[in-house]
Amino acid sequence: MVQFSKARLDVSFAALSDVTRRGVLEQLGRADASITALAAKFAMTLTGMKKHVGVLEQAGLVTTEKVGRVRTCRLGPRRLEEETAWIERFHQLWASRFDELDTVIDELKQKEMVHGRKKTE
Amino acid sequence: MDARRQNEPAPAPMNAKNRTTVERTSDREMVVTRTFNAPARLVFEAWTKPDLFRRWWVPKSAGVSLLACEMDVRVGGGYRLAFANGASKPMEFFGRYIEVTPHSRLVWTNDEGDEGGAVTTVTFEDKGGQTLLVLRDLYPSKEALDAGAGSLDAMPETLEQLDEVLTSGVGDPRERPSPGPR
Numbered sequence: 001m002v003q004f005s006k007a008r009l010d011v012s013f014a015a016l017s018d019v020t021r022r023g024v025l026e027q028l029g030r031a032d033a034s035i036t037a038l039a040a041k042f043a044m045t046l047t048g049m050k051k052h053v054g055v056l057e058q059a060g061l062v063t064t065e066k067v068g069r070v071r072t073c074r075l076g077p078r079r080l081e082e083e084t085a086w087i088e089r090f091h092q093l094w095a096s097r098f099d100e101l102d103t104v105i106d107e108l109k110q111k112e113m114v115h116g117r118k119k120t121e
Numbered sequence: 122m123d124a125r126r127q128n129e130p131a132p133a134p135m136n137a138k139n140r141t142t143v144e145r146t147s148d149r150e151m152v153v154t155r156t157f158n159a160p161a162r163l164v165f166e167a168w169t170k171p172d173l174f175r176r177w178w179v180p181k182s183a184g185v186s187l188l189a190c191e192m193d194v195r196v197g198g199g200y201r202l203a204f205a206n207g208a209s210k211p212m213e214f215f216g217r218y219i220e221v222t223p224h225s226r227l228v229w230t231n232d233e234g235d236e237g238g239a240v241t242t243v244t245f246e247d248k249g250g251q252t253l254l255v256l257r258d259l260y261p262s263k264e265a266l267d268a269g270a271g272s273l274d275a276m277p278e279t280l281e282q283l284d285e286v287l288t289s290g291v292g293d294p295r296e297r298p299s300p301g302p303r
Contacts, residue, residue, distance in 0.1 A: 087143055093180075094153045094256075095141040100177035101157070101167055102138065108163045108173075 015059035020044070021052050025061060025075070032074040035064075148263035153256040161245040161252045165224045168243065169194040179204065196221055200229065237261040 015021055020042055027033060027041065039049035053073055056062035063076040139156045146152050157164050167173045175190040188211055189203040201215040213233055220228035225245050231238035239258045246253040260266040 087145060090151060090153070091141060091143040094143060094155070096180035097177055098141050098155045098157075099138055100180050101164075104167045104173050104177050105157055105159045105163055108166060109159050112163070 011059045012061065015055050015061055018052065018055075021056055024052060024056060024073075028062065028073055028075050032072050034070045034072050036070070038073065145266075146257075149260045149266055151258045151260075151266065153258075155254050156248070157252045157254060158250075159252060160250060161247040162224045164252045164254060165227075165245050168227060168245075169221075178202070194218055194221055194227075231258075234265075237265070239265070 016025075023042060024038055027038065033041070035046065035049050035053060038053070039046050042049065053062060053064060057064060057076065060076050062073050064071050064073045066072075139158070141153065141155045144152045144154075167177065169192070171190045171192045174192060175187050178190075179185055179187050185204045185206045187202065188205050189201060191202075192198075192200045194200075196218060198218045198221075199215065200218065201213065203211045203213045205211050214231065216230035216232040216238070218227065218229045219240075220226060220242075224247075227241075227243045229241050231241060239260045242257045242259070244255045246255070258266075
C-alpha cells in the first residue's frame, strides 16, 4: 500500500527523472515561457513538449495558463511554496511513525483477543 | 462472513493504512491527526510503555538506533530519548509530562532546545472501536516553529525515505540489501 506522502513524492520524482523536464524547470526558473517557446528551445514537437509539461503540471511543479492561443508555463506551487515542502517533512516523519505504530497496536489487539478467548472458554 | 463480529463496525482491511494529516494551524502550532483501528486504551498503551513506544517512534526506515528510551509517565515525570545517528554525539530529546489522563490525554514539554521548546498535547478519542489521535505541537513563537522544521534535518528519516523512494522506484523493497544495523 502506497502511503500518501510517498505517492506524492513518487509523482515528483517521476517528473524529475527526465532530463528535458529538469531543463524545462530550470528554464522556467529564469522566466515564464509558452509551450511553443519551450518546444523550440528543446528542439521537440509541440505534442512532445505538451506531454512533458503535463507531467510537471501533475506533480504540481508547473502551472499553465492559456491566454488566447498561447499557453504560458510557470513554476508551480510545489516549487514556490516552501511551506509545502516544510509540512511534507513533518508529514513523512509522522506517517512512517504511525505506520509502525499500527504494527505495535495490531499486536496488542491480537494479544487481547487471545486473552479474551481464554477467559470465555 | 465472520458471524462473531456482526455487532462490531466493519474492520478496516488489514493492509489499508489510515491517512496521516499534518497542518500548520497557526504561526505557532502544528497539528497531526491519524485514526487507528483499535480502542483508545491500546493506542494509549503504545504511547506510554517504553518497550512499545521505542518500537515505533523511530521508524525502521530512519536508520538510526535508539540508545535510550526512559519514560516516567506521570504528572511531573520525565522522559529522555537518545539516538545514535552516526554523529559523534548522540541526539537527545527530553522533557516532562505535565498532564497524564489514562486513555485520553497526554501533555509533555520538549526541553532539549536552547530557548523554550514546544509543548506537545496528544488526545486519544474512542470512536466505536477506532481511535482518533490528535497531536498538537504548540511552540512559544513563530520563529521557534520555523526552526523546528530545521531540527528535522537532524533526523536522517527524511533523507532515508527519499533514498528509499529513489532506489525502490519499481522494485520490491525486500529485494534491496538491508541498510545495515539499526
